[in-house]
Amino acid sequence: MESTRESPCPCGGAITWRKENVSVKKEMFRRLDVGLCDTCHVRYLSNDSADLVIDKLTHENKTARHRI
């Protein structure tokens, strides 16, 4: 059973979190923690999920740099 987590949004609304597939810079990331505010409708990425995305994009940049 998956319980719904909520966080406060800076706007005063509530952010509801759920797992979503997200595409960042043409890379598909599966089941990231995506939060959506019910008031201002801004989308957020959890710290863990943001780290995953940054790791992958950074790694690819490094790989590209070595490919000469």
Ligand SMILES: [Zn+2]
């Ligand atoms: Zn908000």
